[in-house]
Amino acid sequence: MFAASPIKKPLPGRIWDGDDMSKPLIDMGEVDALRIYSLLDDYSGYESPFLGHHGISLLLDVVAGDENRRILLDAGQSADPILYNAKLHNIDMSSIDMIFISHCHYDHTGGLVGVLKEIGREIPVVAHPTIFRENYIFEPHLRNIGITRENGREAITENGGQLVLLDEPFHLMEGVISTGEVNRATDFERQGIGTYNIEDGRIVPDRLMDDMSIVVNIKGKGLFIVSGCSHAGIVNIVRHAVKITGVEKVYGLAGGLHLIKADDERIDKTVEALKEMNLKLVAAGHCTGLKALSRLSTVFEEKFELLHSGKVISISG
Numbered sequence: 001m002f003a004a005s006p007i008k009k010p011l012p013g014r015i016w017d018g019d020d021m022s023k024p025l026i027d028m029g030e031v032d033a034l035r036i037y038s039l040l041d042d043y044s045g046y047e048s049p050f051l052g053h054h055g056i057s058l059l060l061d062v063v064a065g066d067e068n069r070r071i072l073l074d075a076g077q078s079a080d081p082i083l084y085n086a087k088l089h090n091i092d093m094s095s096i097d098m099i100f101i102s103h104c105h106y107d108h109t110g111g112l113v114g115v116l117k118e119i120g121r122e123i124p125v126v127a128h129p130t131i132f133r134e135n136y137i138f139e140p141h142l143r144n145i146g147i148t149r150e151n152g153r154e155a156i157t158e159n160g161g162q163l164v165l166l167d168e169p170f171h172l173m174e175g176v177i178s179t180g181e182v183n184r185a186t187d188f189e190r191q192g193i194g195t196y197n198i199e200d201g202r203i204v205p206d207r208l209m210d211d212m213s214i215v216v217n218i219k220g221k222g223l224f225i226v227s228g229c230s231h232a233g234i235v236n237i238v239r240h241a242v243k244i245t246g247v248e249k250v251y252g253l254a255g256g257l258h259l260i261k262a263d264d265e266r267i268d269k270t271v272e273a274l275k276e277m278n279l280k281l282v283a284a285g286h287c288t289g290l291k292a293l294s295r296l297s298t299v300f301e302e303k304f305e306l307l308h309s310g311k312v313i314s315i316s317g
């Protein structure tokens, strides 16, 4: 049997149907402080003792009143560099209260069971209900880039993962929510990344609707969004977060923005839309891509930070 879930308020008052967005969907509350430890990114940082490996894993240490919880967003493609980097950060993996998986891809899920083994006790693993589907690319060759069998449903539960599969917004703790499935609204973020599902023996283009992010409402600052790859489109994600929470002030974001193969037009429109949000911090890494990183750095200047293994971001109200 699983231990009691640390999820305080597991379900919103209303069910997300994607239509009635006139009122905030969720009363999210707020937190006093958020600290993000980058346990893994593609880049290790300059003269850094940390390991870089393609993928992402971010530990959110959140304080809300007398509540202090640690939520791990994603688990890279292998647990080894995450555990190595956690030691350098002086983080005891058994202090993690919950794992949130942003989407199915191997570079976010490959280290899941290894991390669960290190945590060594039963904790919730939050993800979208379609997380276990196979997800194919055809270029440069046919390959399933979804979650592997070694990190599948059975392996997760055998190693203490308490699966919480939900596609609607819900509380992870006071002041912290999952976006649930993100409303895709912008025209420039519509194109997928060329992945496919196999349904009834047919190849079906996939839109990665399982892409979900974490939203933290920091006292006196506003919303802070933490994403894995932002396959839903980072502008869609931020606007969706504002809509479902009713909190209009957005302080910033951290994560992979998946603009690595985006054309100039999409990069320009994305950066322009983020600029209009008057963000105080844009921390991008992983799959953002050099061109978009460079544009963000130019536009946001000192408000831009490069996310890399070993990076620590602290924000308090």
Ligand SMILES: [Fe+2]
Binding pocket: 103, 105, 229, 231
């Ligand atoms: Fe991805």
Ligand SMILES: [Fe+2]
Binding pocket: 055, 056, 105, 107, 108, 228, 229, 256, 286, 287
């Ligand atoms: Fe990724």
